[in-house]
Structures are given as C-alpha cells and as structure tokens.
Amino acid sequence: MKSLSAPVRRRHEDRPTPLRRSDIPSAGPARRVPGTGSVLGAILDHGPVARSTVARLTGLSPASVSGHVGQLLARGLVRESAETAGPKGLGRPHIPVEIDTGRFLVAGAHIAVAHSTVSLMDLRGRIVAEERQPHRTTEPRRILNGLAARLPRLVAAHAGGRTVLALGLATGHRVDPVTGVIVEHPQLGWRDVPARDILAAATGLPVHVDSHSRALARAEQLFGEESTRSSTVLLFVGAVVDAAFATEGAMHRGPRSGAGSVAHLPLGAGGTGGAEPCSCGRSGCLQSEVSERAMVRRAAAQGLFVGSFPELLDQALAGDARAVALFRRRARLVGRAAALLLDMFDPEVLVVVEPGAGRIPECLADLRAEVAERSWVCEDPERAVVPTSFTGSVLATAGGAVALGALYVDPLGPWPALPAVS
C-alpha cells in the first residue's frame, strides 16, 4: 500500500494511471504525518511525555519538535505537565507535555435509522456527555436542525466552560467527507443531503462529516486498539450494516464514497424462518439477516416479543436463552462476513462493532470460530478479530471522532476557536 501514502502530485493528475487519484482521501495519515499532527499524536499516545521522547517517537529533530510543541502550546491543545522528568533546573525541554483536556471539546452527532445521538468529547477522545432522541421525522433538514438545536443545552450542562472547537457528524451508508454530503442512506430515504452546510449554518461551528464506520476506524487508530494503525477493517453491525478499510497511510473511501457497502453481501444463510426479504429484493443478504430490525422480527417469529432491539439485547444480557441464541446466530453470520473481509484485505486486525460480540463472551467466541472455519488467510482469530474499544458508547464516539480525527490531522489548520498560528 506504499503508493497510497505517496504525496499527491497534482501535475500528474491528468495522466492515465492505474491508481485513481480521487481514491486518495483528503484526510491524511493516522500518525506518520511528519509535522505538528504527528507530534500531537505522539503526545496523545504517550503524554505526559518529554519533548526528547517525542523526537525519538516521530523521527523529527529535537529542534523541530520544540517548534511544533510551541505552536501546540500556543493553540492551547497541549499543556506542560505538573510532573517533571529528569533533574530539575535543566530548562523547558525536560518538562513533559500532555494533551490539554481543560480548554476545548469537540461535539459529535450520529444519525441512526430510528434515533440520533449528540455528544461532547474531550481532546483525548473521552465522552463527556451524550444524549439520544428518537426521530420524530426522517426529513433531512428537520433532523439536522434538530441535532443543532440540542447542542447548546448539552454544552451548557456539561462543557464546564470548555469551548467547542467543531462538530463531527457520522451516519451509515455512503457519506462524502470532502463535500460534506450524505450521498445515500437508503433506510432514511436520503440522497445527496448537504449535511455539512446545513449543520454549519445552524451551529456556526466548523463541521466535519464522514461515515460511521470510517469514523470508528479512525477512533480506534487514535485512542482505541493500537494494532489497527497499520491496517484495519471495521465491520459495523447495527440497524445499518457497513464496513471501512484503513491503512496507516489512508482511509479508503472510493470515488463514489461507496467503499465498505457490504449490506447486500450474500450470506447463503439458509433456513431464513422469520426473516423478511431484503430491501434489494433478494434474501439472505448480510443486512437483512443480521440488522437490528431483522433480529427483532426473528425474535417475534420465535415467540419472543420485544418492543425494540435494545430490549432484545437486555434480555440476552440477562441470560434469556432464546435471546442469547439469536445473538449467537448473528455472531456466526457476522463471522462469515468477517472471514470474507479478512481474506479480501488481510488487515492486521478486524474490528467488529456489534453489541453481542462486545458484551456476550459466547458471541465473540462463535464469531471467531466461524472466522477460523472459513477464512483462508486468518490463522489467529483471537488476535485478528477484536470487538470495538467503544462498546456502550459507539454512536457518541463516532460523531466526535469525525471532528477529532480532523483536528489530529491538521491541528494548525483553520480552527476558528483557536488562537491563530503563524
């Protein structure tokens, strides 16, 4: 994947080339940006950390690191730690630096099929507050303006005087982070919704938009599972089922923002009692077999009547045998998709975002067993298949991670709430 992380040379843009330039995402690498972003990333990982250690970690010269740290201090993104490293009296380079969580936050918003979540996140990726509300409409402008209207209350109650730098929006299906447009969300019936512009106008904040799968892959790389940094596939299983593929140098999006559209992956599950045909007209698609809606329908077909998916999950967590069996079946089917994705991309690690795998040990074991049975390249599912680091706060994390991901790529960029830097 070396070619993907090569610098973009615009003058070659019109020359025919096997690599589509439009495939190269505008958001930069997860860590190894030689500059302020990589210094901020190293401080996130290791802070409180001495500048000399940051130099070693990033491969930058000590003088260069001092310069970058100086700019980050000036912007209020890092602070000098109260701790000291090494003997006193040797000057500033020995005072460790850490991420300053006391001055700024990012806001997040996630739009699910039936509800939406707004959240606040500190600069280390910790959720400060989150609030979920069911949709009263699926009309795009009303949902987006509704999200914007909920933020001031959340900020007033939980920000503790900290300033919100930006808002990140995440949702399922096809989202274009460059234009800020939700290209297609079939379950909401949305097409080409200019979400960034609507939210920016409604909040006055800089707004960043991305797919929830890419956002969660980015969140893992920033402050979750470290092994995701070299390469990762993230498989999201909720009301929507989709995926993301990231390497150290790039988050693959595709020219149509369609990478990871695995909803209609044919599973050949067989015995689909209780399942309805997929929205695509076929049956046995990944999404129509394992989505939240499919789970609730299947439960009802078996005489287990629940009002919602969270209720079904609660029953499984409480040990209801029928509910647990439904989640174990889901885990097996998700394992089939995971095996295919592992063979297709051979990532260092595949992250599964699915509450059964995250919270019920048998489900994770079943999923890994299915991978062991079916994958040709994955020899160690225990290591290569992991649940998300954000079980329980996935949706709150996704929105915030879109904004925080942008900050960590370009901390010296135009962030209106931050002091200007030269």
Ligand SMILES: [Zn+2]
């Ligand atoms: Zn389908």
